[in-house]
Amino acid sequence: MKYIDDIKVQKRMNSRVLKNDIVKQLFLAATLFGLVVLAVLLIRVITEGAAWIDWNFLTGKLSTAAERAGIMGAILGTSWLMLIVVPVTLFIGVGTAIYLELYAKKGKFQSFIATNISNLAGVPSIVYGLLGLTIFVRAMDFGNVVMAGGLTLSLLVLPIVIVAAQEAIRAVPQHLSEASYGMGATKWQTVKNIVLPAALPGILTGSILALSRAIGETAPLTVLGIPALLIPFPEGLFDTFTALPMQIYYWTLDSSLVEEYAYLAAATIIVLLVLLFLLNSIAIFIRNKFQQRY
Amino acid sequence: MSPLTKTKKVKVDIKSETSTTKNNEVVYDTKDLNLWYGETHALKDVNLSIHEKEVTAIIGPSGCGKSTYIKTLNRMVELVPSVRTTGVITYKGKNILDKSLKVEDLRTHVGMVFQKPNPFPKSIYENIAYGPKIHGIRNKKVLDEIVEKSLRGASIWDEVKDRLNENAYGLSGGQQQRLCIARCLAIEPNVILMDEPTSALDPKSTLRIEELVQELKKEYSIIIVTHNMQQAARISDKTAFFLNGEVVEYDDTNNIFTNPEDSRTEDYISGRFG
Ligand SMILES: Nc1ncnc2c1ncn2[C@@H]1O[C@H](COP(=O)(O)OP(=O)(O)OP(=O)(O)O)[C@@H](O)[C@H]1O
Ligand SMILES: [Mg+2]
Numbered sequence: 001m002k003y004i005d006d007i008k009v010q011k012r013m014n015s016r017v018l019k020n021d022i023v024k025q026l027f028l029a030a031t032l033f034g035l036v037v038l039a040v041l042l043i044r045v046i047t048e049g050a051a052w053i054d055w056n057f058l059t060g061k062l063s064t065a066a067e068r069a070g071i072m073g074a075i076l077g078t079s080w081l082m083l084i085v086v087p088v089t090l091f092i093g094v095g096t097a098i099y100l101e102l103y104a105k106k107g108k109f110q111s112f113i114a115t116n117i118s119n120l121a122g123v124p125s126i127v128y129g130l131l132g133l134t135i136f137v138r139a140m141d142f143g144n145v146v147m148a149g150g151l152t153l154s155l156l157v158l159p160i161v162i163v164a165a166q167e168a169i170r171a172v173p174q175h176l177s178e179a180s181y182g183m184g185a186t187k188w189q190t191v192k193n194i195v196l197p198a199a200l201p202g203i204l205t206g207s208i209l210a211l212s213r214a215i216g217e218t219a220p221l222t223v224l225g226i227p228a229l230l231i232p233f234p235e236g237l238f239d240t241f242t243a244l245p246m247q248i249y250y251w252t253l254d255s256s257l258v259e260e261y262a263y264l265a266a267a268t269i270i271v272l273l274v275l276l277f278l279l280n281s282i283a284i285f286i287r288n289k290f291q292q293r294y
Numbered sequence: 295m296s297p298l299t300k301t302k303k304v305k306v307d308i309k310s311e312t313s314t315t316k317n318n319e320v321v322y323d324t325k326d327l328n329l330w331y332g333e334t335h336a337l338k339d340v341n342l343s344i345h346e347k348e349v350t351a352i353i354g355p356s357g358c359g360k361s362t363y364i365k366t367l368n369r370m371v372e373l374v375p376s377v378r379t380t381g382v383i384t385y386k387g388k389n390i391l392d393k394s395l396k397v398e399d400l401r402t403h404v405g406m407v408f409q410k411p412n413p414f415p416k417s418i419y420e421n422i423a424y425g426p427k428i429h430g431i432r433n434k435k436v437l438d439e440i441v442e443k444s445l446r447g448a449s450i451w452d453e454v455k456d457r458l459n460e461n462a463y464g465l466s467g468g469q470q471q472r473l474c475i476a477r478c479l480a481i482e483p484n485v486i487l488m489d490e491p492t493s494a495l496d497p498k499s500t501l502r503i504e505e506l507v508q509e510l511k512k513e514y515s516i517i518i519v520t521h522n523m524q525q526a527a528r529i530s531d532k533t534a535f536f537l538n539g540e541v542v543e544y545d546d547t548n549n550i551f552t553n554p555e556d557s558r559t560e561d562y563i564s565g566r567f568g
Contacts, residue, residue, distance in 0.1 A: 175412040183425040184401035
């Protein structure tokens with residue numbers, strides 16, 4: 001006796017195939033929705049802002065007169081921020097991940113820490129702003145300078161880097177490190193020569209994505225009291241500064257006073273997007289270039 | 295000075311020509327070894343003496359503790375955190391289960407080849423040079439010599455000598471496994487542990503590895519886990535039959551396969567279970 005009745009199967013065939021098609025269209029619609037919204041956003045920003053981007057805009061000083069305003073100060077400020085965020089998050093983030101994945105004894109303590117790091121990744125960025133304000137601006141008395149902003153943003157994206165690095169390290173096949181241990185390598189030799197090189201693409205991709213997040217953050221910087229005024233270009237870690245997202249924020253705020261500010265904000269958004277696009281391209285390039293087969 | 299000094303190669307070479315299966319010196323002596331993974335009692339009162347420059351085969355059904363046993367011999371088993379051992383294993387007279395022994399030192403004397411070929415995602419050259427570099431050899435000329443010698447030793451030199459800088463993953467499975475054997479030779483071990491080294495390979499590659507084992511036996515003591523009875527019979531001098539974590543029988547391979555003392559051994563090798 002056969003359990004699967006061919007005739008019944010035939011009868012149901014049409015409705016099964018139909019369901020399959022409907023579901024496919026639904027998913028397509030979901031994807032298109034996202035794409036359309038993104039496209040509208042991009043088109044709007046570009047039509048409003050593209051005309052305002054010229055050499056003076058990119059390299060000039062801030063000015064209240066819209067046609068003379070430049071964003072060099074914000075570009076420099078954002079660059080200085082990255083100069084802190086990159087080394088701090090890479091060093092502390094990868095170090096933490098290595099410790100948690102490879103050295104810490106698997107147990108309650110380790111899983112407690114790991115869980116909390118994942119939770120931290122979900123804390124709203126404005127809370128990090130308050131933390132930075134309390135610790136770096138006030139307690140350590142840095143003031144609203146590059147150092148305070150950079151460290152605050154580092155804290156903000158550190159959990160992302162840690163989690164990405166942990167995942168990259170975990171994805172390195174066990175049999176590779178076993179081969180290394182089997183030849184008498186110490187743990188550190190194995191980590192340095194086998195595990196880290198294999199995990200590097202994952203770690204770098206994660207870090208660059210975290211960096212993209214840091215570049216675009218506005219909320220914590222507002223809390224720190226980062227201005228967008230006529231201030232001198234920042235020349236060091238302890239200078240006051242402004243950053244691209246702050247510039248966008250203030251110009252948008254003031255666009256009710258001066259209509260052109262809205263276009264300047266759009267132009268700055270384009271610059272920020274190009275920067276993000278470049279960073280992401282680097283991430284993809286690194287991933288493809290260093291990806292190892294095993 | 296390393297506490298596990300190696301015997302001089304020259305002396306032993308002369309010896310291995312005069313003695314074949316008659317007992318060579320003992321290299322590993324296991325006494326009352328018990329091992330637990332957490333609550334699982336994986337090895338029970340294991341007693342085994344393994345002799346130099348012989349091939350010792352370890353056979354037995356799946357889950358009987360073969361891998362566990364050979365991983366105890368280089369203490370790789372400790373990578374599992376829940377492992378607990380009692381008893382004594384001496385390697386050249388020194389108890390290797392003694393916690394004060396440096397596992398890194400032991401593992402430079404005892405190489406390991408795994409079930410699945412596991413070359414590093416590096417060039418062929420870098421794969422072989424890895425071990426010597428780990429142990430501090432930096433001189434390019436010396437490294438070159440070690441690489442060639444090891445690849446010749448694993449009879450894969452002719453196949454790879456023109457592509458030493460290519461990624462090891464471009465090799466076939468069988469070649470990769472011989473590369474792993476070469477990588478293991480590069481640390482100049484005395485003992486080579488092999489855990490089912492041919493189970494992922496086709497018959498032809500398997501044959502090549504078996505021939506290689508016969509060749510290597512002249513210089514190294516080899517302990518090989520295998521599920522393949524013919525293989526054990528073909529290449530080993532002694533065979534240990536494990537069952538449920540115990541050594542049921544351990545004898546010259548000839549005796550095990552022609553005239554086993556224990557009926558369970560006979561059942562296993564004749565394919566009645568396992
Ligand atoms: N990491 C581990 N944690 C807990 N138990 C384990 C672990 N590794 C092995 N065991 C248990 O120890 C026993 C022996 O396992 P082992 O891997 O040594 O068997 P084996 O003889 O090599 O088997 P196979 O022929 O399938 O490779 C089995 O019961 C197994 O379930
Ligand atoms: Mg096994």
